[in-house]
Amino acid sequence: MSxxxxxxxxxxxxxxxxxxxxxxxxxxxxxxxxxxxxxxLAVGSRGLIPxxxxxxxxxxxxxxxxxxxxxxxxxxxxxxxxxxxxxAVAGAVIQGHTRNPLADPGLLGVTSGAAVAVVLAIFxxxxxxxxxxxxxCLLGALLGTVLVTAVGLAGAKRRxxxxxxxxxxxxxxxALLGAVTGVMLLLDSASLDVxxxxxxxxxxxxxxxxxLAVAGPLVLAGLVIAIAHAPAxxxxxxxxxxxxxxGRNPLRTRLTGLAAVTLLVGGAVACAGSLGFVGLVAPHVVxxxxxxxxxxxxxxxxxxxxxxxxxxxxxGRLVVHPDELPVGVVLGIFGGPAxxxxxxxxxxxxxxx
Amino acid sequence: MTVPAVRVLGVSARLRPRYLVVLVTGALAALALSxxxxxxxxYAVPPGRVVAALLGNGDxxxxxxxxxxxxxxxxxxxxxxxxxxxxxxxxxxxxRNALASPxxxxxxxxxxxxxxxxxxxxxxxxxxxGILRTVGIPVAALIGGTIAAGLVLLLLRTTGADGLxxxxxxxxxxxxxxxxxxxxxxVATINDAARANVWLTGTLNGRSWAELWAAGAALTVIAxxxxxxAPRLLTLRLGIDVARGLGLNTxxxxxxxxxxxxxxxxxxxxxxxxxxxxxLVVPHLARLATGSAGPPLAASAVLGALLLVAADLVARTxxxxxxxxxxxxxxxxxxxxxxxxxIRNRRGxxx
Numbered sequence: 001m002s003x004x005x006x007x008x009x010x011x012x013x014x015x016x017x018x019x020x021x022x023x024x025x026x027x028x029x030x031x032x033x034x035x036x037x038x039x040x041l042a043v044g045s046r047g048l049i050p051x052x053x054x055x056x057x058x059x060x061x062x063x064x065x066x067x068x069x070x071x072x073x074x075x076x077x078x079x080x081x082x083x084x085x086x087x088a089v090a091g092a093v094i095q096g097h098t099r100n101p102l103a104d105p106g107l108l109g110v111t112s113g114a115a116v117a118v119v120l121a122i123f124x125x126x127x128x129x130x131x132x133x134x135x136x137c138l139l140g141a142l143l144g145t146v147l148v149t150a151v152g153l154a155g156a157k158r159r160x161x162x163x164x165x166x167x168x169x170x171x172x173x174x175a176l177l178g179a180v181t182g183v184m185l186l187l188d189s190a191s192l193d194v195x196x197x198x199x200x201x202x203x204x205x206x207x208x209x210x211x212l213a214v215a216g217p218l219v220l221a222g223l224v225i226a227i228a229h230a231p232a233x234x235x236x237x238x239x240x241x242x243x244x245x246x247g248r249n250p251l252r253t254r255l256t257g258l259a260a261v262t263l264l265v266g267g268a269v270a271c272a273g274s275l276g277f278v279g280l281v282a283p284h285v286v287x288x289x290x291x292x293x294x295x296x297x298x299x300x301x302x303x304x305x306x307x308x309x310x311x312x313x314x315x316g317r318l319v320v321h322p323d324e325l326p327v328g329v330v331l332g333i334f335g336g337p338a339x340x341x342x343x344x345x346x347x348x349x350x351x352x353x
Numbered sequence: 354m355t356v357p358a359v360r361v362l363g364v365s366a367r368l369r370p371r372y373l374v375v376l377v378t379g380a381l382a383a384l385a386l387s388x389x390x391x392x393x394x395x396y397a398v399p400p401g402r403v404v405a406a407l408l409g410n411g412d413x414x415x416x417x418x419x420x421x422x423x424x425x426x427x428x429x430x431x432x433x434x435x436x437x438x439x440x441x442x443x444x445x446x447x448x449r450n451a452l453a454s455p456x457x458x459x460x461x462x463x464x465x466x467x468x469x470x471x472x473x474x475x476x477x478x479x480x481x482x483g484i485l486r487t488v489g490i491p492v493a494a495l496i497g498g499t500i501a502a503g504l505v506l507l508l509l510r511t512t513g514a515d516g517l518x519x520x521x522x523x524x525x526x527x528x529x530x531x532x533x534x535x536x537x538x539x540v541a542t543i544n545d546a547a548r549a550n551v552w553l554t555g556t557l558n559g560r561s562w563a564e565l566w567a568a569g570a571a572l573t574v575i576a577x578x579x580x581x582x583a584p585r586l587l588t589l590r591l592g593i594d595v596a597r598g599l600g601l602n603t604x605x606x607x608x609x610x611x612x613x614x615x616x617x618x619x620x621x622x623x624x625x626x627x628x629x630x631x632x633l634v635v636p637h638l639a640r641l642a643t644g645s646a647g648p649p650l651a652a653s654a655v656l657g658a659l660l661l662v663a664a665d666l667v668a669r670t671x672x673x674x675x676x677x678x679x680x681x682x683x684x685x686x687x688x689x690x691x692x693x694x695x696i697r698n699r700r701g702x703x704x
Contacts, residue, residue, distance in 0.1 A: 179681040182680075189544075281528070329532045332530075332533075333536070
């Protein structure tokens with residue numbers, strides 16, 4: 001594979017959009033997010049009519065409605081927002097850094113590091129409650145990223161963590177960590193029993209307030225870092241040499257990106273298990289709205305990712321009523337075909353243009 | 354440096370010494386490991402006597418153990434590894450993306466749905482050595498994998514198969530199918546889930562001659578068109594526009610190449626389960642080892658076979674008498690090797 005294979009085969013055309021158009025899109029997705037949040041608070045095995053929900057939001061409302069919204073649905077709604085925003089932004093950052101549109105938050109070892117740590121916690125220490133493996137999850141995410149970065153740096157020609165060597169290092173480290181997880185699960189079916197529910201990504205029951213209180217600030221910090229380094233990331237898209245000429249330091253930008261991704265994915269995975277799909281797909285969908293400029297792409301990704309996960313969670317509560325489908329399953333089953341539709345329709349319309 | 358070239362039947366190729374060295378040493382290493390692997394186990398046979406048994410003048414007991422019990426598994430590892438290596442190299446070259454692998458085109462996810470469905474619905478009947486396990490699961494996997502990949506290629510029919518589109522469509526289809534697999538895993542009893550997990554990790558455990566013949570025949574039929582297609586792959590590597598300029602029907606060539614890659618991968622998944630690492634990484638190993646510009650087909654086949662035989666040997670012996678899935682070991686063996694190559698290869702073959 002030549003170098004060109006690692007770059008976008010067909011880079012999206014850099015259509016400049018006016019600031020007002022971008023702001024308009026941002027307002028639209030923000031209202032979509034608000035709608036999705038309200039939907040997530042209202043829908044479930046005991047549905048609430050808008051009036052009841054409005055009363056609760058205002059601070060009044062019946063005791064039953066308050067209990068349902070505040071104790072059952074609020075925490076899972078927050079978790080969905082955190083997980084969706086974190087994964088989608090992380091996906092966009094990684095796709096930007098590696099210049100590979102197939103890259104996803106799993107690529108840099110964050111998810112597989114977290115998975116190994118969680119399985120270790122279950123397998124060796126017998127911890128089965130999510131608040132218990134929160135710290136393992138975060139620590140594992142960090143170690144996974146550090147490992148991939150170290151290998152990527154060692155493999156790069158000029159010690160600048162080039163996208164090609166990061167991609168390969170990620171593939172290798174992921175496979176290694178995945179195999180460790182797989183073997184531990186084979187040796188102990190009790191661990192598998194806990195792990196299979198974690199890995200499918202479920203919000204049922206609502207995560208602990210304790211987990212959210214840690215994960216929320218982490219994801220927020222990751223978000224701020226990611227958006228702050230967006231202009232530097234845009235310069236890197238021109239190639240490392242051009243970025244240097246523009247006064248950027250590619251290595252520092254890459255390390256900043258890695259830190260952001262670790263915070264984002266670590267927090268998201270702690271909230272909702274390892275949800276696939278959002279991180280890979282949300283950036284592709286959002287790019288159609290905003291174009292490739294990260295300054296606009298990243299905030300939009302946060303909103304759209306959160307909407308994705310919220311809607312998937314709502315659908316999961318409805319389709320097998322009164323049971324629930326895990327949100328990770330819904331994301332795949334409904335999101336997959338929707339994504340295929342978007343890819344095919346978009347390409348066709350662009351060809352016609 | 355000038356490079357000698359050969360021209361056979363209208364196809365010319367450069368003879369690069371380093372490429373030949375990789376091919377020959379890779380093949381010899383695979384052969385040697387196969388002999389070792391056929392001798393290792395509960396009933397150990399030293400390598401010298403393995404060769405004697407293979408040639409038909411060994412001790413009858415050793416011949417039984419080597420040829421009837423162990424040889425099919427070793428040969429299957431060689432065949433599956435080679436097929437996965439080629440399949441990965443084709444996908445990466447066609448899609449021109451280093452992260453591309455046939456898994457992304459929906460094959461693995463489709464095959465997994467088929468196999469896990471049989472395991473979960475069959476329950477206890479799909480365990481042990483019943484017909485549901487020996488025939489039902491591979492057939493279900495083959496059907497599932499082919500339907501999924503067929504769906505991806507069908508969806509692309511109206512838009513063409515160039516660039517990133519096949520992979521993105523494959524990602525969508527795979528997401529849909531893996532959603533189904535996760536759901537099946539969650540609703541299954543823990544015993545069925547554990548069995549499904551073993552299949553999903555990929556294993557060559559307990560394979561017989563019948564399965565080897567079936568896999569070998571299928572793969573040979575699929576691989577034949579590649580003899581014609583391989584030179585076009587080299588043209589394709591030059592870039593879509595150059596290839597078109599040279600008179601290649603790029604859309605059709607890409608679709609045919611992807612089809613071959615997908616069917617190769619589906620057939621191997623049917624016999625061995627999804628062995629994830631090989632198709633993605635072997636082309637990179639081959640490229641680093643040979644120093645060639647794109648994913649080399651022949652070297653990928655040889656190194657794929659070598660990697661899988663080595664991995665299977667480790668799978669059988671590392672935790673003996675417990676056998677761990679070959680798919681887990683490919684990563685244990687292959688990933689450190691890739692990391693080592695990456696670090697060593699700083700001069701910049703990659704970047």
